[in-house]
Amino acid sequence: MTRSERVAGTVANYVDERTGAAKWLKKNLNKVFPDHWSFMLGEIALYSFIILLLTGTFLTFWYDPSMQEVEYDGSYQPLSGLKMSAAYASTLHISFDIRGGLLMRQIHHWAALLFMVAIVVHLLRVFFTGAFRKPREFNWILGIGLLTLGIVEGFLGYSLPDDLLSGTGIRIAEAIIQAIPVVGSYLAYFVFGGPFPGEVFIPRIYTVHILLLPGIFLALITAHLMLVWYQKHTQYPGPGRTEKNVVGYPLMPVYMAKAGGFFFIVFGFTAFLGAVASINPIWLFGPYTPGQITAGSQPDWYMGWLDGLVRMAPPLETHAFGHTISWNILIPALIIPGILFTGMALYPFIESWMTGDKREHHLLDRPRNAPNRTALGAMSLTFVLVTLLNGGNDLLATHFSLTINQIMWFSRIGVLLLPPIAFMITKRICLSLQRSDRELVLHGKETGRLVMLPHGEFVEIHEELSPEKKWTLTQHEQLPPLEITQENSAGVRNPKGLRAKLQQYASKAHQEQIEKPSAKDVLELGDGHH
Amino acid sequence: MTSDNQSNEVAPLTDPGIPAHLHRKSDLDPTAAKKAERQVGILFIISALGTILFLYSYTFMSEKIFIFLPVLGNSNAKQLFLGLGMAISLFFIGMGAVHWAKTLMPDNEVVAQRHELRSEEVDREDFVKTVKEGAADAGLGRRSIIKRTLGIALGLSGLTPLLLLRDLGPLPKDDFSKTSWEAGTRLVTDPGNRPIKPSDLEIGAVAQVLPELLAGKERKLEDIGKDAVLLIRIRPAEFQLDAERLSWTHEGIIAFSKICSHMGCAVALYEQTTKHLLCPCHQSTFDVTRAAKVIFGPSARPLPQLALALDSEGYLVAKQPFTEPVGPSFWERDSS
Ligand code: HEM
Numbered sequence: 001m002t003r004s005e006r007v008a009g010t011v012a013n014y015v016d017e018r019t020g021a022a023k024w025l026k027k028n029l030n031k032v033f034p035d036h037w038s039f040m041l042g043e044i045a046l047y048s049f050i051i052l053l054l055t056g057t058f059l060t061f062w063y064d065p066s067m068q069e070v071e072y073d074g075s076y077q078p079l080s081g082l083k084m085s086a087a088y089a090s091t092l093h094i095s096f097d098i099r100g101g102l103l104m105r106q107i108h109h110w111a112a113l114l115f116m117v118a119i120v121v122h123l124l125r126v127f128f129t130g131a132f133r134k135p136r137e138f139n140w141i142l143g144i145g146l147l148t149l150g151i152v153e154g155f156l157g158y159s160l161p162d163d164l165l166s167g168t169g170i171r172i173a174e175a176i177i178q179a180i181p182v183v184g185s186y187l188a189y190f191v192f193g194g195p196f197p198g199e200v201f202i203p204r205i206y207t208v209h210i211l212l213l214p215g216i217f218l219a220l221i222t223a224h225l226m227l228v229w230y231q232k233h234t235q236y237p238g239p240g241r242t243e244k245n246v247v248g249y250p251l252m253p254v255y256m257a258k259a260g261g262f263f264f265i266v267f268g269f270t271a272f273l274g275a276v277a278s279i280n281p282i283w284l285f286g287p288y289t290p291g292q293i294t295a296g297s298q299p300d301w302y303m304g305w306l307d308g309l310v311r312m313a314p315p316l317e318t319h320a321f322g323h324t325i326s327w328n329i330l331i332p333a334l335i336i337p338g339i340l341f342t343g344m345a346l347y348p349f350i351e352s353w354m355t356g357d358k359r360e361h362h363l364l365d366r367p368r369n370a371p372n373r374t375a376l377g378a379m380s381l382t383f384v385l386v387t388l389l390n391g392g393n394d395l396l397a398t399h400f401s402l403t404i405n406q407i408m409w410f411s412r413i414g415v416l417l418l419p420p421i422a423f424m425i426t427k428r429i430c431l432s433l434q435r436s437d438r439e440l441v442l443h444g445k446e447t448g449r450l451v452m453l454p455h456g457e458f459v460e461i462h463e464e465l466s467p468e469k470k471w472t473l474t475q476h477e478q479l480p481p482l483e484i485t486q487e488n489s490a491g492v493r494n495p496k497g498l499r500a501k502l503q504q505y506a507s508k509a510h511q512e513q514i515e516k517p518s519a520k521d522v523l524e525l526g527d528g529h530h
Numbered sequence: 531m532t533s534d535n536q537s538n539e540v541a542p543l544t545d546p547g548i549p550a551h552l553h554r555k556s557d558l559d560p561t562a563a564k565k566a567e568r569q570v571g572i573l574f575i576i577s578a579l580g581t582i583l584f585l586y587s588y589t590f591m592s593e594k595i596f597i598f599l600p601v602l603g604n605s606n607a608k609q610l611f612l613g614l615g616m617a618i619s620l621f622f623i624g625m626g627a628v629h630w631a632k633t634l635m636p637d638n639e640v641v642a643q644r645h646e647l648r649s650e651e652v653d654r655e656d657f658v659k660t661v662k663e664g665a666a667d668a669g670l671g672r673r674s675i676i677k678r679t680l681g682i683a684l685g686l687s688g689l690t691p692l693l694l695l696r697d698l699g700p701l702p703k704d705d706f707s708k709t710s711w712e713a714g715t716r717l718v719t720d721p722g723n724r725p726i727k728p729s730d731l732e733i734g735a736v737a738q739v740l741p742e743l744l745a746g747k748e749r750k751l752e753d754i755g756k757d758a759v760l761l762i763r764i765r766p767a768e769f770q771l772d773a774e775r776l777s778w779t780h781e782g783i784i785a786f787s788k789i790c791s792h793m794g795c796a797v798a799l800y801e802q803t804t805k806h807l808l809c810p811c812h813q814s815t816f817d818v819t820r821a822a823k824v825i826f827g828p829s830a831r832p833l834p835q836l837a838l839a840l841d842s843e844g845y846l847v848a849k850q851p852f853t854e855p856v857g858p859s860f861w862e863r864d865s866s
């Protein structure tokens with residue numbers, strides 16, 4: 001036994017005698033994690049969150065969350081002597097007078113963007129592979145919660161420097177609150193402590209940004225990871241992988257080294273971005289005042305789609321009985337996002353209703369084997385992409401010499417037309433991929449090598465797939481559509497009957513498949529061919 | 531056979547099982563393993579060099595040097611090398627660890643069994659029994675007084691936090707409908723605070739103005755947020771206004787609230803040739819000649835027009851307050 005082993009042994013003994021941790025640790029250090037690049041997306045989100053905590057704490061040491069007016073006397077000459085809020089002045093101070101301050105600000109902002117990208121791509125991975133199915137519905141909902149809070153947290157952080165650009169964002173947020181029927185103007189006054197912009201908004205959102213939301217994040221992420229741990233990770237299908245096992249690497253040491261190393265890689269990557277790529281150069285925008293604006297103002301990307309929706313909204317307001325309802329604000333800023341996020345949160349339950357499948361699933365789907373789900377995902381993505389494009393309509397217009405008018409009408413029509421088209425195309429593509437999988441299993445891969453048969457005909461040699469590959473392409477189950485018998489005996493159309501019909505229809509659409517080859521098909525062909 | 535969880539009705543192919551483990555070079559060949567170890571070491575040393583770069587830039591580098599980077603533009607050298615040092619230092623610790631795991635740590639795939647998450651039937655029954663017994667012991671079912679009063683108590687106590695939040699802000703009253711503009715308020719330049727004569731504005735000119743500050747008063751941002759006005763001068767013949775609105779102009783000078791009737795951004799872009807005002811936030815476009823009628827974009831209302839007149843000294847003043855609320859809509863806004 002070496003010296004360090006002896007020391008480790010003593011420490012371990014000391015702790016175990018007081019906590020009994022050895023048993024639990026022994027079990028969990030051997031925990032098996034399947035390996036796949038797409039399983040690192042959630043990790044990237046987690047690591048960016050930690051980076052945000054670290055860099056954010058650094059920033060709090062100098063940032064002054066106050067809207068008191070001060071005169072700037074820091075080292076950035078162009079703004080010298082200008083009146084501005086203490087918040088803006090302190091952000092300039094961090095950027096120009098604290099060594100590494102600008103770097104930390106930029107890392108913080110890049111990490112926030114990365115955080116949101118990672119969450120969204122992680123969500124897409126979970127969606128397209130069906131990882132949200134039973135028993136992981138809770139984690140799906142926690143994830144949607146994290147995504148929603150991430151958008152809010154990002155917006156609040158973006159608002160803290162109190163520059164002209166972020167102040168404009170707050171102005172718009174206030175208008176949304178103000179537009180809420182009946183209570184809007186009261187809510188706006190409560191949030192801003194009086195008329196916009198007032199002097200309390202920045203200190204208030206500061207508390208939310210650095211205390212309240214990070215606390216909630218920590219709680220939700222902990223719950224999220226504990227569930228992953230407890231339910232064990234899903235795995236991609238393949239030889240030897242079943243619904244009953246997990247195939248992968250043990251936590252200690254391989255997974256720990258890889259995951260720990262990966263944290264440093266992500267941190268290094270954001271530090272690199274913070275070093276070379278300027279982001280949110282607030283000194284160029286100037287301090288906020290409601291009478292001014294910077295042209296071409298753009299929110300961060302995760303708000304851009306909302307901005308795009310607001311931009312394409314038709315100019316609708318209802319004026320009646322001395323009251324005003326701003327549909328041009330309510331629909332794009334509250335109603336559509338509300339429907340979108342509720343729909344997303346409920347999707348696991350909607351799908352299980354469509355398939356009637358109430359069993360646990362630990363093997364992931366290849367997206368092509370769930371054509372309807374994949375098509376729904378492509379449809380939603382298309383919707384968001386069109387709105388995101390429209391959010392940058394002024395930039396698009398100048399870069400591609402289009403008029404804003406053209407882009408607006410393209411978006412207004414496209415946002416309704418393109419998603420269903422994307423749905424249909426994606427579904428077709430999935431089904432033809434299934435067909436080509438079937439071909440591959442039955443007839444093998446084309447090799448491009450030709451041979452001449454004795455009677456002079458040329459045929460191409462097809463190379464048979466390995467049994468592993470064949471298994472991977474055919475292991476999925478193909479459930480038939482639900483058979484729902486309408487229970488009403490007397491021929492009365494009751495609501496239940498209608499619901500059953502709807503379910504039947506949805507189930508049929510959802511279970512549309514190209515029949516996969518069975519063992520018998522493969523055998524028959526094998527016999528006749530070689 | 532597949533696992534019993536699956537219910538494919540066609541006979542599936544057989545699962546060939548986990549493929550045989552392929553050994554890496556470093557598993558078999560001690561020199562390859564030694565080489566991998568050295569590679570990991572080099573990665574860690576690069577990281578250490580990164581930290582040294584960081585230390586050097588932090589302590590010795592001047593803030594005054596700028597470096598031109600292609601695509602990215604001018605960068606401050608100190609901040610650039612601080613960042614690069616930090617990036618290298620962190621990134622290569624990570625690379626080292628991952629390379630170590632990939633080349634030298636065991637790479638045999640391990641199989642663990644899953645267990646159904648659902649508890650055993652007995653446990654579930656026991657659980658239900660425990661809950662039922664607990665509830666029975668507490669007597670909540672029998673003691674209806676307790677049940678009801680507890681409900682009332684808990685429900686009411688929920689009001690406390692709501693009530694406590696009441697003082698977050700004052701009630702809006704009719705604030706949303708009011709601005710500082712009164713009949714006779716002078717228009718002053720912003721910045722500069724000087725009163726304006728019609729002759730100060732040439733045809734085609736545009737200026738941001740604010741109401742004159744009374745002595746001893748201070749201008750707050752929230753005032754600017756409602757009071758900001760755009761003054762535009764065009765040829766009077768170009769107006770297409772009704773008689774009342776025309777009477778609100780003065781020799782081709784017309785004034786509109788600068789606060790967008792959509793969501794309150796500053797309507798800052800004036801296109802001289804078309805006489806259009808454009809809000810950069812969501813591109814609502816207003817036609818100056820037709821009383822800021824919306825001709826494009828999501829805004830549903832024209833910008834409120836401020837009636838102009840001259841005072842005895844020949845300066846531009848407001849003839850009357852705004853006749854409608856400025857800025858974005860709200861529930862109590864009476865737009866009829
Ligand atoms: C702060 C944000 C988030 C963090 C830190 C995070 C972290 C993680 C990590 C590390 C994993 C395990 C590895 C993986 O599958 O990628 C995981 C799994 C999971 N996440 Fe997230 N995640 C976040 C957001 C989300 C979102 C937005 C969703 C979806 C709406 C989501 C749904 C899930 C689900 C269902 C699993 C289990 C998937 C499986 O076992 O394959 N997560 N998460």
Ligand code: FES
Binds near residue numbers: 791795810813828
């Ligand atoms: S705020 Fe002016 S167009 Fe939206």
